[in-house]
Amino acid sequence: MDLKAIIRDVYDFPKKGIVFKDITTLLMHPKAFDQSIDDLCQPFQDKGIELVVGIEARGFLFGGAMARQLGAGFIPVRKPGKLPADIIKETYSLEYGSDTVEIHADAIRLGQKILVVDDLLATGGTAAAAVKLVEKLGGQIAGVAFLIELDFLNGREKLKDYSIHSLIHFNSE
Numbered sequence: 001m002d003l004k005a006i007i008r009d010v011y012d013f014p015k016k017g018i019v020f021k022d023i024t025t026l027l028m029h030p031k032a033f034d035q036s037i038d039d040l041c042q043p044f045q046d047k048g049i050e051l052v053v054g055i056e057a058r059g060f061l062f063g064g065a066m067a068r069q070l071g072a073g074f075i076p077v078r079k080p081g082k083l084p085a086d087i088i089k090e091t092y093s094l095e096y097g098s099d100t101v102e103i104h105a106d107a108i109r110l111g112q113k114i115l116v117v118d119d120l121l122a123t124g125g126t127a128a129a130a131v132k133l134v135e136k137l138g139g140q141i142a143g144v145a146f147l148i149e150l151d152f153l154n155g156r157e158k159l160k161d162y163s164i165h166s167l168i169h170f171n172s173e
């Protein structure tokens with residue numbers, strides 16, 4: 001199945017000039033969703049992944065299903081103020097301003113093997129911040145997986161020390 005063809009481009013969302021890659025058209029298609037989870041998990045099947053870290057919000061959709069398939073637990077990385085217990089946070093810069101992500105301080109034990117998941121790799125700031133949170137807690141990054149990578153934004157540069165698995169590549173907007 002051609003997963004790339006099922007992703008919808010929405011122009012000028014959330015602001016003018018952005019081409020938003022809408023994955024809801026993939027999620028609602030049972031075979032496409034199933035195949036995307038299989039393909040995302042494939043390189044990590046025998047790697048002893050203990051925990052999948054999913055990034056809010058669309059990383060939850062893929063990360064949750066992947067955790068189940070890999071026999072791993074799931075940890076959410078969330079936007080500020082959403083997690084109820086003690087957290088640690090990481091702030092990263094955007095084109096204008098900055099953003100912050102948080103994780104529960106007791107989510108990971110030293111040396112646990114972690115797979116970080118999000119729907120899309122753009123500039124790489126979000127995923128790199130999630131990776132930092134995992135490492136601050138003593139987790140060992142086994143890989144970083146994305147459904148979609150926007151190659152032209154060169155986000156993998158920020159993750160160059162890690163094994164990156166992206167299913168679908170866009171070379172231009």
Ligand code: AMP
Nearest residue numbers: 019020021120121122123124125126155
């Ligand atoms: P970045 O930190 O620049 O790699 O941005 C990645 C995050 O922003 C991911 O959580 C994506 O869901 C979201 N994102 C960035 N650009 C797009 C886009 N063109 N279409 C859909 N989501 C995007």
